[in-house]
Amino acid sequence: KAGVTQTPRYLIKTRGQQVTLSCSPISGHRSVSWYQQTPGQGLQFLFEYFSETQRNKGNFPGRFSGRQFSNSRSEMNVSTLELGDSALYLCASSLGQRRLYEQYFGPGTRLTVT
Amino acid sequence: KNEVEQSPQNLTAQEGEFITINCSYSVGISALHWLQQHPGGGIVSLFMLSSGKKKHGRLIATINIQEKHSSLHITASHPRDSAVYICAVYDQGAQKLVFGQGTRLTINP
Numbered sequence: 001k002a003g004v005t006q007t008p009r010y011l012i013k014t015r016g017q018q019v020t021l022s023c024s025p026i027s028g029h030r031s032v033s034w035y036q037q038t039p040g041q042g043l044q045f046l047f048e049y050f051s052e053t054q055r056n057k058g059n060f061p062g063r064f065s066g067r068q069f070s071n072s073r074s075e076m077n078v079s080t081l082e083l084g085d086s087a088l089y090l091c092a093s094s095l096g097q098r099r100l101y102e103q104y105f106g107p108g109t110r111l112t113v114t
Numbered sequence: 115k116n117e118v119e120q121s122p123q124n125l126t127a128q129e130g131e132f133i134t135i136n137c138s139y140s141v142g143i144s145a146l147h148w149l150q151q152h153p154g155g156g157i158v159s160l161f162m163l164s165s166g167k168k169k170h171g172r173l174i175a176t177i178n179i180q181e182k183h184s185s186l187h188i189t190a191s192h193p194r195d196s197a198v199y200i201c202a203v204y205d206q207g208a209q210k211l212v213f214g215q216g217t218r219l220t221i222n223p
Contacts, residue, residue: 033211037155043200043213056209088155103147103211105157 002027004093004106012112018079021109025072025093031055032074033103034066037088046089049074050096078111086113117141120201120214128222133188135217137201140182147211148175148186149200157200160186191221 005024013019025032034046045058049068066076072093078085090108094101118139127133137146148160161168161175163184168175172191177184188195201214 035211042215043202045210045212048210058210090155090157092157102159102162104159105149108155108157110155 004091004104006089006091006106006109008109009107010110010112012114013081014114015081015083017081018077019081019111020075020077021089021091021111023074023076023091023093023106025074025091026104029093029095029104030072031094031096031101032068032072033092033094034074034076035090035092036060037090037108038086043090046076081113083113086111116215117205117212118201118203118214120199120217122217123215124218124220126220126222127191129192131191131221133191133195133219133221135186135199135201135219137184137186137214138182139184139201139203139212141203141208141212142206143203144206145204146177146184147202147204148184149202151198151200151216153197160199188219193221193223196220 007022031050033048035043037043047057047066048055052068063079068074088108088110092103092105094103121136145164147162150158150160163177172189174187198216198218200216202211205212
């Protein structure tokens with residue numbers, strides 16, 4: 001079975017631009033979660049999608065948004081980029097929501113904002 | 115104070131040594147995960163546990179729900195075990211994964 005894939009793997013943007021990142025979960029997985037990893041804050045939860053619905057959102061400004069499609073693929077969007085948005089963005093998929101389902105992580109998208 | 119605390123933050127050991135990484139948490143949880151992250155960023159889930167003990171090869175994870183504490187042990191450590199190990203708990207109240215700051219493990223040959 002193919003693992004979780006994320007595109008693009010690397011991205012360089014300038015302040016004020018917007019960016020869209022994509023995540024394709026493992027076949028059959030219906031839940032996708034997004035995380036931000038920075039050297040200062042570590043890993044932080046962004047949001048979780050299940051069956052095309054956002055189930056939970058972390059403490060991030062409204063510039064961070066996402067969606068999930070009927071095939072479970074997910075995208076996240078960051079508008080009006082700031083230098084502090086430079087980070088590794090990871091998505092993870094699981095069979096079901098939250099709780100006791102193991103999460104499988106993608107390789108991440110490394111975003112650099114200049 | 116962070117909801118999930120790991121110790122030590124950095125650990126260097128010689129090949130063959132027994133390794134222990136600790137994780138303490140302060141929130142009510144549904145499950146605890148141990149993750150491994152290699153340079154380059156990829157994260158692999160090692161264990162997910164809600165009680166007791168799990169073993170996979172040379173890795174053992176334990177959890178004590180009453181004491182809100184978990185440990186990850188590596189027996190007969192090897193240089194390929196060098197990575198960052200991250201403890202994450204599923205916070206029942208907030209319904210999200212909360213991560214520790216990670217433990218950077220270096221095993222020298």
